[in-house]
Amino acid sequence: MQRLCNNHMTGNIHTMTSSQSDETLMLQYAKGDMAAFELLYRRHKNSVFRFFARQCDDHHLAEELFQELWNKIIKARSTYQASAKFTTWLYQLARHVLIDAMRRKQVRTQHLVQTEPEIPTSNVIELVAFDPSISKRVETAQQVELLKGCLALLPLEQKEAFLLRHEAQLSVSEIAQVIGELPENIKSRIRYAMSKLKRCLVNKLGADHEQ
Incomplete structure (x- = not known):
């Protein structure tokens, strides 16, 4: 997961504070603040990767989609507007990346049988x-x-x-x-x-x- 940002991070994350909102950080990144991007990445990389990994059940594909998502975020920084929560925007992008991948690769998922017998609780x-x-x-x-x-x-x-x-x-x-x-x-x-x-x-x- 780390290779995406090796050339896109400055190592100056100590200049940012954890109290800054995602929206503020993204707006700062849009102005060229790489440390803001690094903090956003650190905040969300694990949950975003799990979102992909558990949706497509393929670690290699999840890595590819993870990279694709952050590349899209990098490219979209100049047009980002804080009209909604950053996480809402982030997962809208993630969902589109996943749907596109499923269409390309014709990913199929198995479904639980709707008529499963009742199982005693424990x-x-x-x-x-x-x-x-x-x-x-x-x-x-x-x-x-x-x-x-x-x-x-x-x-x-x-x-x-x-x-x-x-x-x-x-x-x-x-x-x-x-x-x-x-x-x-x-x-x-x-x-x-x-x-x-x-x-x-x-x-x-x-x-x-x-x-």
């Missing part, structure tokens, strides 16, 4: 409770992999809404702006995603315990 449901960082609630490497596997099975629209909410930390209204949907539809997608993730995790963990 304490593992707490692993996917509404939380700012869902992965932090998963304690073992094995469970992290199970969670990734369950995420990969979600329908694309539900996975996208879920990741924007729990990885990118966007509000429902911000996600609605990014995707171009009504907030009510976004809430439904997140709710269905949560329900399917819970059932999937309970099912997978239960199967592992039986082996």
